[in-house]
Amino acid sequence: xxxxxxxxxxxxxxxxxxxxxxxxxxxxxxxxxxxxxxxxxxxxxxxxxxxxxxxxxxxxxxxxxxxxxxxxxxxxxxxxxxxxxxxxxxxxxxxxxxxxxxxxxxxxxxxxxxxxxxxxxxxxxxxxxxxxxxxxxxxxxxxxxxxxxxxxxxxxxxxxxxxxxxxxxxxxxxxxxxxxxxxxxxxxxxxxxxxxxxxxxxxxxxxxxxxxxxxxxxxxxxxxxxxxxxxxxxxxxxxxxxxxxxxxxxxxxxxxxxxxxxxxxxxxxxxxxxxxxxxxxxxxxxxxxxxxxxxxxxxxxxxxxxxxxxxxxxxxxxxxxxxxxxxxxxxxxxxxxxxxxxxxxxxxxxxxxxxxxxxxx
Amino acid sequence: xxxxxxxxxxxxxxxxxxxxxxxxxxxxxxxxxxxxxxxxxxxxxxxxxxxxxxxxxxxxxxxxxxxxxxxxxxxxxxxxxxxxxxxxxxxxxxxxxxxxxxxxxxx
Numbered sequence: 001x002x003x004x005x006x007x008x009x010x011x012x013x014x015x016x017x018x019x020x021x022x023x024x025x026x027x028x029x030x031x032x033x034x035x036x037x038x039x040x041x042x043x044x045x046x047x048x049x050x051x052x053x054x055x056x057x058x059x060x061x062x063x064x065x066x067x068x069x070x071x072x073x074x075x076x077x078x079x080x081x082x083x084x085x086x087x088x089x090x091x092x093x094x095x096x097x098x099x100x101x102x103x104x105x106x107x108x109x110x111x112x113x114x115x116x117x118x119x120x121x122x123x124x125x126x127x128x129x130x131x132x133x134x135x136x137x138x139x140x141x142x143x144x145x146x147x148x149x150x151x152x153x154x155x156x157x158x159x160x161x162x163x164x165x166x167x168x169x170x171x172x173x174x175x176x177x178x179x180x181x182x183x184x185x186x187x188x189x190x191x192x193x194x195x196x197x198x199x200x201x202x203x204x205x206x207x208x209x210x211x212x213x214x215x216x217x218x219x220x221x222x223x224x225x226x227x228x229x230x231x232x233x234x235x236x237x238x239x240x241x242x243x244x245x246x247x248x249x250x251x252x253x254x255x256x257x258x259x260x261x262x263x264x265x266x267x268x269x270x271x272x273x274x275x276x277x278x279x280x281x282x283x284x285x286x287x288x289x290x291x292x293x294x295x296x297x298x299x300x301x302x303x304x305x306x307x308x309x310x311x312x313x314x315x316x317x318x319x320x321x322x323x324x325x326x327x328x329x330x331x332x333x334x335x336x337x338x339x340x341x342x343x344x345x346x347x348x349x350x351x352x353x354x355x356x357x358x359x360x361x
Numbered sequence: 362x363x364x365x366x367x368x369x370x371x372x373x374x375x376x377x378x379x380x381x382x383x384x385x386x387x388x389x390x391x392x393x394x395x396x397x398x399x400x401x402x403x404x405x406x407x408x409x410x411x412x413x414x415x416x417x418x419x420x421x422x423x424x425x426x427x428x429x430x431x432x433x434x435x436x437x438x439x440x441x442x443x444x445x446x447x448x449x450x451x452x453x454x455x456x457x458x459x460x461x462x463x464x465x466x467x468x
Contacts, residue, residue: 269437
C-alpha cells in the first residue's frame with residue numbers, strides 16, 4: 001500500500017446516467033448480498049472501472065460501500081434470529097488478517113509480474129475456488145431439491161460433525177448457530193482463507209459461507225447471515241486502510257449504497273420466504289456462472305505475459321466484453337431466482353392466511 | 362402484505378418520510394459539493410475518518426429509510442420468522458463419539 005499513487009486527481013465526473021447505472025447495479029448487488037450474505041460486490045468493481053474509475057479507487061470505493069451495507073443487512077437478519085454475532089466477529093477478525101496478507105501477496109505479484117500477472121493470479125484464483133466450492137455448493141443444492149427433503153431440517157455435514165466432536169482444551173467456544181462448541185483453531189484458517197479471497201476477488205463470502213455451513217455445521221440461513229457480520233468487520237478495516245491513502249471516492253460509495261440498501265433489505269426479507277437450500281442454489285449458480293466469466297479472461301492475461309501467442313485487439317475486446325456480460329448475467333440470474341422465490345413464498349403465505357381467515361369465519 | 366392480514370399494524374409512513382427527507386438532504390449535501398468533499402475526504406491520514414463516518418451516517422439514515430420504505434410498500438418478513446423460536450434439536454449424519462469410560466490403575 002505504500003507505493004499506491006495518490007489518485008484523487010483521477011476521480012471521475014458524475015452525470016445522471018452514471019449515477020443511475022451505479023444505483024441499479026448497487027440495488028441488484030445488494031439484493032443478492034442480502035440473500036446469500038455476499039456475492040453482490042464482485043460486479044461493482046468492474047462496473048465502476050467501465051465508467052473510467054481507476055482500479056484502486058474502484059476497489060476502495062467498493063470496499064467502503066460494502067461495510068455499511070453489510071451492517072444494515074446483518075441488523076435486519078438479526079431481527080429474524082439468523083445472525084451469530086460471536087461467530088461473525090471471531091471469523092471476521094481472522095478474515096481481516098487474511099485481507100492484509102492477501103493484499104500483500106497481490107502487491108508482490110504486481111511488483112514482480114505487472115498488471116497482467118496480477119490479473120492472471122486473480123482470474124486463476126477465481127476459477128479454482130469457484131470451480132471447487134461452487135460445484136460442491138450447487139451439487140448439494142440440487143441433491144437436496146431432488147431428494148424431496150427440501151422442507152426438512154438441514155443435516156450437519158459429516159466433516160462438520162467431526163469438527164464439532166474435536167475437543168481441544170482452552171480453545172473451545174460455544175456458538176449458538178452451531179448449537180455446539182467448536183475449537184477456535186478451526187476458525188482461524190477458515191477466516192484467513194475468507195479474507196485472502198476477499199482481498200483477491202472482492203468476495204470472501206464464496207469461502208466464508210460454505211465453510212460455515214459445511215465445515216462448522218451452521219444452517220444455511222445462519223451461515224449466510226453471519227457472513228454479513230464478517231463482511232462488516234473485513235470491510236471496515238479494509239476501507240480504513242484505503243481511506244488512509246485517500247483512495248475512497250465517497251460519492252461512488254454513497255451512490256452504490258443508495259441502491260444496495262434498498263436491495264439488501266429486500267434480500268434479507270426474502271430469506272424468510274424460502275427454504276434453506278435456496279441459499280445454496282443461488283450461491284452455487286452465481287459461482288458457477290462467474291467461473292466462466294473469469295475463465296474467458298485467462299487467455300488475455302496469458303497473452304499479455306507472453307506465455308501464449310499474442311491476441312489481436314479485437315479478440316481481447318470481445319473476450320473482455322463477453323466476460324463482463326457473463327458476470328452481469330450471473331448477478332441478474334441470482335437476483336431473478338431470489339425475486340421469484342420471494343414471490344412464490346409470499347403467495348403461499350397469503351393463501352395460507354386467506355385459508356385461516358376462511359376457516360375462522 | 363399487511364393489507365392481506367387485515368391491516369394488523371399501521372404502516373410507518375411518517376418514519377419513512379422523516380428518514381427519506383434526511384437521506385435526501387445527506388445525498389444533496391454530498392453531491393452538490395462534490396469538489397470540496399472529494400478534496401477533503403482524500404487527504405488521507407486522519408481525514409480517513411471522514412469517508413468512514415459518512416458511510417456510517419448513510420447506513421443509518423438511508424438504511425432506516427429503505428427499511429420503512431419496504432414496510433410501507435407492504436413487503437415484510439413472514440410472520441413466523443419474527444416469532445421467537447425455541448432451541449431446536451438438529452439431526453446429525455452420524456452419531457457423535459461418546460466419551461469412553463476409562464479405568465485408572467492405582468499403583
